[in-house]
Amino acid sequence: MGSISAANLELIATLASHCLQRTTESVKQGQAVLQQAVQPLPSCFPPGPNGDVALDFARDPLECLASLKSRYGSLVGFKLASRPIVLVSSPNFSREVFVTQSSTFIKAGTAFFPGSSLAGNGLLVSDGDIWKRQRRLSNPAFRRAAIQTYAEAMVNITEKMVDKVWRTGGVRDVYADFNELTMEIVASALFGASEASEEMAQVGPAITQAFQFFTRRATSMFIVPEWVPTFDNIQYNNAVTDLNKVVFRLINERRRQLANSSAPPRKDLLTRLLHVTDEDGSGMDNQSLRDELMTFLVAGQETSAILLTWALLMFALHPHTQELVFQEISEVLNGQLPRQTDVSKLRYLEAFIWETLRLMPPAYVVGRCACHPTELGGYKIPQGTTILVSPYLLHQDPAFWPRVSEFDPSRWMPGGDATEHMENDSFWPFGGGPRNCIGMGFAMMEVTLVLAVISSRFRVSLPVGEPIPSPRAMITLRPESEVKLRLTSRRQQRQRKSEAADEMKVIVCLN
Numbered sequence: 001m002g003s004i005s006a007a008n009l010e011l012i013a014t015l016a017s018h019c020l021q022r023t024t025e026s027v028k029q030g031q032a033v034l035q036q037a038v039q040p041l042p043s044c045f046p047p048g049p050n051g052d053v054a055l056d057f058a059r060d061p062l063e064c065l066a067s068l069k070s071r072y073g074s075l076v077g078f079k080l081a082s083r084p085i086v087l088v089s090s091p092n093f094s095r096e097v098f099v100t101q102s103s104t105f106i107k108a109g110t111a112f113f114p115g116s117s118l119a120g121n122g123l124l125v126s127d128g129d130i131w132k133r134q135r136r137l138s139n140p141a142f143r144r145a146a147i148q149t150y151a152e153a154m155v156n157i158t159e160k161m162v163d164k165v166w167r168t169g170g171v172r173d174v175y176a177d178f179n180e181l182t183m184e185i186v187a188s189a190l191f192g193a194s195e196a197s198e199e200m201a202q203v204g205p206a207i208t209q210a211f212q213f214f215t216r217r218a219t220s221m222f223i224v225p226e227w228v229p230t231f232d233n234i235q236y237n238n239a240v241t242d243l244n245k246v247v248f249r250l251i252n253e254r255r256r257q258l259a260n261s262s263a264p265p266r267k268d269l270l271t272r273l274l275h276v277t278d279e280d281g282s283g284m285d286n287q288s289l290r291d292e293l294m295t296f297l298v299a300g301q302e303t304s305a306i307l308l309t310w311a312l313l314m315f316a317l318h319p320h321t322q323e324l325v326f327q328e329i330s331e332v333l334n335g336q337l338p339r340q341t342d343v344s345k346l347r348y349l350e351a352f353i354w355e356t357l358r359l360m361p362p363a364y365v366v367g368r369c370a371c372h373p374t375e376l377g378g379y380k381i382p383q384g385t386t387i388l389v390s391p392y393l394l395h396q397d398p399a400f401w402p403r404v405s406e407f408d409p410s411r412w413m414p415g416g417d418a419t420e421h422m423e424n425d426s427f428w429p430f431g432g433g434p435r436n437c438i439g440m441g442f443a444m445m446e447v448t449l450v451l452a453v454i455s456s457r458f459r460v461s462l463p464v465g466e467p468i469p470s471p472r473a474m475i476t477l478r479p480e481s482e483v484k485l486r487l488t489s490r491r492q493q494r495q496r497k498s499e500a501a502d503e504m505k506v507i508v509c510l511n
Contacts, residue, residue: 044380046077054081061473069393075377084385089393091425097368097389098432105368105387117240118210122295141272147442149267150189151340154446157185158453169487171463174312175479178305186300191250192268203246209239215474247290300439303362306478307447310360315460316485318407325349329456338452351412357429364392364477366431391428400426458487
């Protein structure tokens with residue numbers, strides 16, 4: 001066996017040093033967790049159970065949180081996997097966390113949204129000066145005038161999916177279909193249509209792999225550090241590597257195009273972010289761009305697919321409401337494809353979406369973290385406490401919502417009672433305060449246009465014998481399994497009715 005070269009010895013020593021450093025960090029983190037586990041909650045903490053609720057939460061997060069609220073009220077203190085947690089589910093406490101004390105209750109970061117190598121330092125997990133700068137530079141790309149330019153692509157991509165995948169209808173797993181649709185829409189908005197079509201074959205599976213990883217990680221009681229070469233970690237890190245290659249290549253190519261081309265700049269998000277600068281004239285570097293693009297890709301795709309899925313299920317469960325939406329779309333569109341200018345005219349469809357968000361908010365909890373000791377509701381909140389504001393629990397609290405379990409979009413129409421609830425802080429589907437969801441306008445326009453295309457062409461129903469899908473709280477409030485719905489072509493339905501009427505006329509004439 002040959003001798004080991006000096007270069008190889010140096011490499012081995014470097015790797016060993018790196019592993020030792022990471023192991024030391026993991027041991028310190030483990031010691032901190034153990035210290036939290038044995039340390040009792042402060043006596044001045046909000047009321048709650050004595051034991052750790054991790055097992056109950058792992059079995060059924062929604063049932064666990066609902067039970068805590070039922071037993072202890074709208075401000076509950078407890079331990080979850082050794083971490084001190086405060087559950088918030090009332091309007092006034094939600095406003096205090098999101099708005100009044102927004103500088104105290106900062107982003108929960110990777111403690112609540114694991115997968116730091118994917119999210120990087122993007123808006124989803126960053127805070128402090130980094131978050132302020134990135135939010136300031138990103139805001140122009142999400143203003144109304146900017147997001148309106150994506151409307152045509154949203155409609156065209158939806159039309160293509162309907163023509164290619166749904167065609168004449170039948171029973172489809174709409175959750176799977178919407179995951180593919182929203183991935184293509186958000187990639188088109190981020191990178192431009194041509195890149196989206198070329199790169200999604202690689203980006204789509206990698207994002208799915210990465211999201212599955214940190215979904216499992218977020219709900220696991222035993223978290224193995226990302227750098228440990230387990231099977232899961234290897235797959236996840238390979239997926240992140242694939243994503244990084246694609247995204248960094250697109251960033252570098254776009255920088256070269258902007259530097260060497262006199263053509264008008266493109267209107268995708270990447271180009272907009274490359275153009276924005278701070279007061280000193282500096283913009284985002286490649287790593288910051290990559291982190292924000294990954295944040296928008298992950299957060300924008302997942303939540304929109306879930307909301308569209310719940311909306312179609314509501315169509316199926318409430319056929320009268322579905323027909324009211326169809327009537328409005330027919331009157332506004334008059335047989336044409338929807339345009340950006342139509343969105344504000346579809347008032348009942350907007351109300352339908354708000355009501356879906358009330359009952360099935362994809363962000364069923366929104367995480368924050370106390371950056372220093374403070375008070376909430378007269379109770380002491382130590383530094384480092386995780387705050388979970390639950391829109392899901394608040395939106396279904398009969399103390400704040402009449403007919404709370406009834407699906408009624410009319411409550412959001414002029415004269416309805418829901419507008420009052422938006423004003424008195426009972427409705428937080430996109431979070432709130434300075435750290436609210438930056439993509440809210442994009443998501444609402446996307447869901448409105450997609451539903452307008454689908455509703456104008458299909459009637460949605462639940463197949464005979466198919467169970468009603470249940471929600472499953474993971475990182476988001478997603479369907480527990482497939483969501484199989486029957487899509488009936490409205491055009492074919494009209495043709496069949498017309499043919500049946502003609503046959504009846506013939507029979508009458510013969511008689």
